[in-house]
Each structure stands twice: as C-alpha cells, then as structure tokens.
Amino acid sequence: MSAYAALSRAVYKAAVRDATTVFFTFAFPLIFLVIFALIFRNQEVADTGRGYVDYIAPGVLSWGLANAALFGVAFTLMQWRNDDLLRIIRLSPTSIWSVIGSRYVVALGIGAAQCVLFVGVAMLPVFGMRPDPTWPLAIPIMLLAVTAFLALGLIVGSAANTPEAVAAIANCVVVPMAFLSGSFYPLELMPTWLQEVSRILPMRYVNDGLTYAFTGFGTMADYLISCAALVVFTAVFAVVGVRTFRWSNDS
Amino acid sequence: MSFIDSPAIVLDAVSKSYGEVRAVDEISISIGRGEFFGLLGPNGAGKTTLIEIVEGLRLPDAGTITVLGRSPAPRNLDLLPLIGVQTQRSAFFTRLTAREHLVTVAALYGLPPATAEKALDLVGLTGSGDVRVTKISGGQRQRLAIASTLVHDPEVVFLDEPTAALDPEARRDLGQMLRNLKAIGKTIVYTTHHLDEAQNLCDRVAILSAGRVLALDSPRELIARSGIGTRLVIPAGRLSPEQAGTLDGVNGVAVEDGMLVLRTAHTARVLAALDGAADLDDVETRPATLEDVYLELIGAPQA
Numbered sequence: 001m002s003a004y005a006a007l008s009r010a011v012y013k014a015a016v017r018d019a020t021t022v023f024f025t026f027a028f029p030l031i032f033l034v035i036f037a038l039i040f041r042n043q044e045v046a047d048t049g050r051g052y053v054d055y056i057a058p059g060v061l062s063w064g065l066a067n068a069a070l071f072g073v074a075f076t077l078m079q080w081r082n083d084d085l086l087r088i089i090r091l092s093p094t095s096i097w098s099v100i101g102s103r104y105v106v107a108l109g110i111g112a113a114q115c116v117l118f119v120g121v122a123m124l125p126v127f128g129m130r131p132d133p134t135w136p137l138a139i140p141i142m143l144l145a146v147t148a149f150l151a152l153g154l155i156v157g158s159a160a161n162t163p164e165a166v167a168a169i170a171n172c173v174v175v176p177m178a179f180l181s182g183s184f185y186p187l188e189l190m191p192t193w194l195q196e197v198s199r200i201l202p203m204r205y206v207n208d209g210l211t212y213a214f215t216g217f218g219t220m221a222d223y224l225i226s227c228a229a230l231v232v233f234t235a236v237f238a239v240v241g242v243r244t245f246r247w248s249n250d251s
Numbered sequence: 252m253s254f255i256d257s258p259a260i261v262l263d264a265v266s267k268s269y270g271e272v273r274a275v276d277e278i279s280i281s282i283g284r285g286e287f288f289g290l291l292g293p294n295g296a297g298k299t300t301l302i303e304i305v306e307g308l309r310l311p312d313a314g315t316i317t318v319l320g321r322s323p324a325p326r327n328l329d330l331l332p333l334i335g336v337q338t339q340r341s342a343f344f345t346r347l348t349a350r351e352h353l354v355t356v357a358a359l360y361g362l363p364p365a366t367a368e369k370a371l372d373l374v375g376l377t378g379s380g381d382v383r384v385t386k387i388s389g390g391q392r393q394r395l396a397i398a399s400t401l402v403h404d405p406e407v408v409f410l411d412e413p414t415a416a417l418d419p420e421a422r423r424d425l426g427q428m429l430r431n432l433k434a435i436g437k438t439i440v441y442t443t444h445h446l447d448e449a450q451n452l453c454d455r456v457a458i459l460s461a462g463r464v465l466a467l468d469s470p471r472e473l474i475a476r477s478g479i480g481t482r483l484v485i486p487a488g489r490l491s492p493e494q495a496g497t498l499d500g501v502n503g504v505a506v507e508d509g510m511l512v513l514r515t516a517h518t519a520r521v522l523a524a525l526d527g528a529a530d531l532d533d534v535e536t537r538p539a540t541l542e543d544v545y546l547e548l549i550g551a552p553q554a
Contacts, residue, residue: 006358014345076345084342088399091306091336092359093328247308 003094007102029064037127053129057122058210059183069149077157111146131214141209144230154241202233259284259438265314274300276462289449290442292459298442335405341396343384350380360403370402390421410441450541470541479539480516489529498524
C-alpha cells in the first residue's frame with residue numbers, strides 16, 4: 001500500500017469514526033436546509049417561477065462544503081502536529097505532499113457526498129428542488145471550493161495549537177463569511193456596500209457558481225469568474241499555508 | 252569490513268544555542284554499531300536537543316554529525332529508513348486501532364501490512380491489535396510506540412524516555428524487550444531518568460549537564476573511577492562513630508537516619524574488622540551505583 005493510500009485511509013477512518021465530525025459535516029447543514037426549505041415551502045421567487053428551495057440549497061451547500069473542508073484539514077493538521085505524528089512522518093521517507101494529498105482526496109470525497117446528500121434531500125417531493133440541466137457545472141465549483149477552503153484550513157491548522165483554537169478561528173472565518181456571501185440570505189436583499197464586501201470572500205463565488213449551475217441564475221461569464229476567483233483564492237491561501245506550516249509546536 | 256566496524260554515530264564538536272542558552276555545548280561522542288548507549292542528565296541538560304540534532308530534526312550551530320556514514324540534515328531519504336525514532340509523546344494516528352496505526356506507519360516506509368503484524372508480535376501486542384489507540388493501557392501504549400519505531404526494521408533506534416510513567420512490572424518487561432533489541436544487533440540510543448535501569452542496560456552512558464558531557468564510559472567503569480566505594484550500613488549503637496573511624500579500610504563515617512554509614516573501597520577488610528564489634532547479619536552492604544556517581548557529578552546532596 002502506498003503511503004498516500006494508507007494516509008488517506010487513516011484520515012477517512014478518523015473522520016467517519018468521530019460522531020462530531022459526521023454531525024457537523026452532514027447532519028448540521030442538513031438541518032439548516034430542512035428548516036429553511038420548510039419555512040419557504042411552496043413559495044416562489046418573484047418573476048422566476050422557481051421555488052425558494054432552488055436558491056436555498058446551493059447556499060447551504062456552499063456553506064457546508066466550506067465548513068467541512070476548512071474544519072477537517074485544520075483539525076487534522078493541529079492534531080497530527082500536537083501528537084507528534086507530523087514528526088513521525090517527517091522522519092519517514094514519505095513526502096509532505098502525500099500527507100496533504102491524502103487529506104485532499106478525503107476532503108473531495110466528503111464534498112461529493114455532501115453535494116449528493118443535500119441536493120438529494122432538497123429534491124424530495126416535500127421540498128421540490130428542480131435542478132437545471134446545467135447541474136454538472138456544480139462539480140468544478142465543488143472541487144474548487146474544497147481546494148480553496150482546504151488551503152485556508154492549512155493556515156488555520158498552523159495558527160491554532162488546540163482544538164478550541166481551531167474551532168474558534170474557523171467559526172470566526174466561516175460563519176460571518178456564510179452570511180456575507182449570501183449562503184443563508186439572498187445577497188440582493190443586502191445593502192449595496194455589503195454586496196461589494198462579499199466580493200473579497202471566497203464563499204461568495206462558491207455560492208454564485210453553485211446557484212448558476214443549479215438554477216441558471218446569472219450568466220456563464222459570471223460562472224467563469226467564480227471559477228477563476230476560487231483559483232486565485234486557492235493560490236493565495238496555499239502560499240500563506242506553506243509559509244506558516246510547522247512540523248512541530250516547539251520549533 | 253571497515254564499513255561494519257565504523258561507528259554508528261559520530262558527533263564532532265556539536266553546538267546548539269537558543270538565544271543566550273547553550274543547549275548543546277561542543278559535544279563529541281562516538282557510538283559503536285550494536286551499542287546500547289544511554290544519555291543521562293537532568294531536565295534541560297540538552298539530551299532531547301542532542302537527539303533531535305542526530306535525527307536531523309534540528310540543525311546544529313556548529314559541528315558535524317554522521318549517522319551510519321551519512322549526514323542526517325538536510326532531510327536524508329537514504330538515512331531515514333535506517334533509523335527509528337520514538338518521541339516523548341506517543342504519536343498515534345487519531346481513532347485508529349493499534350493494528351491500523353502500525354499498518355499506516357509501515358506504509359509510510361512503503362512496507363506491506365505484514366510488516367505491521369510482525370512489529371505487533373515483536374512487542375507482544377498481537378492480542379490487542381484491534382483495540383483503539385486511545386483505549387490501550389499505559390504499558391501497552393509504550394510498547395505500541397516502540398513497535399512504531401521498529402516497524403521498518405531500522406539499524407539505529409532512538410528512544411526518548413521509553414520507560415517514563417510505567418509501573419514496575421511494565422518497566423521490567425520493557426527492559427527485557429530492549430535487551431532483546433540489543434541482542435539482535437540494533438544500535439540503541441536512549442534517554443532515561445531511571446539510573447538503575449541505565450546501569451543494567453547500557454554498554455556506555457554519557458552524563459550531560461548544561462549542554463556538556465560530564466562523564467562518558469561504561470556504568471561499571473564510571474562507578475569504579477568515582478571512588479565512591481561501597482557503603483556499609485549498620486544500625487546505630489552497635490559501635491560509636493569514633494570506633495568505626497579507626498577500623499581498617501574505612502574511608503569515612505556518617506550517621507544517617509539513625510544508621511551508621513561506613514564508606515570503603517575494601518569491603519572484605521572492613522567486614523573482617525567489624526566481626527566481633529557488630530553482628531554481621533545486621534550489616535547491609537550497598538555497592539556504589541550509577542545513581543551515586545550521577546548525583547555526585549550533578550551536584551545534588553548525596554543520600
């Protein structure tokens with residue numbers, strides 16, 4: 001078994017064996033989705049002929065993807081460094097890219113599972129989501145979202161030395177971002193200046209891209225801009241992440 | 252066969268400072284292949300820093316290090332599979348079982364799961380292979396940590412306080428395991444605060460303080476050279492300290508905790524002289540130990 005495959009398996013098992021991780025990755029966003037969808041059941045967004053659920057689902061999905069990718073990698077990095085596992089890896093011939101790569105492939109798998117679960121639930125007759133035929137465009141956005149927030153998670157995981165610090169920093173990053181990016185609340189209803197602020201937040205582009213893929217809201221050009229923006233965010237976060245990376249707490 | 256005869260580890264005038272503190276101060280040590288080498292010293296003496304330099308985890312400010320003929324830094328992919336390192340914290344993969352953890356560690360070295368099974372067997376943990384790493388007992392944790400160190404069959408093994416926080420029975424078992432490792436030809440470098448254990452296990456020890464080597468030799472040689480000699484402990488009142496001081500071969504007399512303590516380099520002569528003055532059955536003979544040498548060197552008040 002390659003080091004990469006073994007580490008992926010180790011990360012996967014650590015994730016699925018932790019009830020808290022499973023809850024906050026799958027159940028918690030799903031609860032939000034169900035609550036919003038029930039509140040706005042049978043209501044249509046004016047002039048679109050679409051139910052609210054068509055807009056709510058991409059929003060909750062973008063928040064769920066970002067949350068899981070960021071928390072997951074930040075926790076793993078902090079924990080592996082605290083437990084001296086990074087030192088064990090550092091002292092083996094395995095490269096750091098196998099470590100990050102294994103965490104990445106697990107994060108992508110979790111992201112894909114979240115997409116299937118959340119969209120699947122939203123499409124139940126009781127909620128009635130109807131994705132556009134352009135829905136496959138959600139796949140690149142999902143990949144880019146997981147990548148960008150994983151890179152952001154590397155920074156958080158290096159900055160934090162305790163689980164409490166990871167949770168505090170990650171929540172401070174994700175929760176305001178989710179509100180300002182229109183994940184819970186349509187951007188159009190916010191003041192113009194806040195809409196402008198959202199342009200510096202990666203989650204806005206996840207939300208825009210997913211909304212376009214599922215509902216056709218916006219233009220193809222906007223969609224491509226979202227993809228490009230996420231690539232840029234990933235590059236910036238990755239550079240900072242590599243610079244802040246530490247093998248152990250005491251060096 | 253000069254390759255086999257060449258030392259496993261050579262340190263030449265290695266120094267490392269943190270700010271004003273000289274953590275490692277011009278240390279030169281040569282450790283032979285198959286040697287069981289102990290690094291002793293109080294906390295802060297520089298043991299861990301020194302080991303981390305040898306492992307290539309830290310760069311020295313000055314001096315050279317060779318491990319199995321190679322330089323450990325920068326990260327040397329030829330050398331890494333030849334050394335095994337146990338860290339002070341038990342490093343286990345989160346929420347895995349003992350067996351899954353070892354399979355993962357084996358994979359880090361590109362080795363198949365069967366190697367993990369062998370390592371599990373080597374430390375006597377086969378029966379606990381399916382227990383989560385968080386659920387296993389202290390002694391078993393320590394064994395699992397050592398199994399992780401040995402999974403890729405390294406030539407040189409670094410153990411940082413492997414017997415810390417173990418109960419006496421677990422400590423004895425682990426001591427036996429370490430002896431077995433030496434018997435199969437591993438070079439072992441270990442740190443410990445258990446001086447009785449170091450005296451029993453180590454071919455040679457280095458006693459470190461403030462980043463310097465205070466003494467380096469076999470425990471037996473260090474004890475002999477220290478001149479501490481043997482202490483004979485007699486219940487007080489059998490004879491007066493003044494009388495005791497005049498006995499043939501006695502170098503020093505002290506009264507400690509209601510006991511008369513005689514120091515000598517010639518136990519037999521003193522015992523012969525004591526015969527008659529005190530019941531020899533009451534006399535307790537305490538040969539000098541590595542701990543006595545250590546405490547004398549480190550400067551703590553002697554017991």
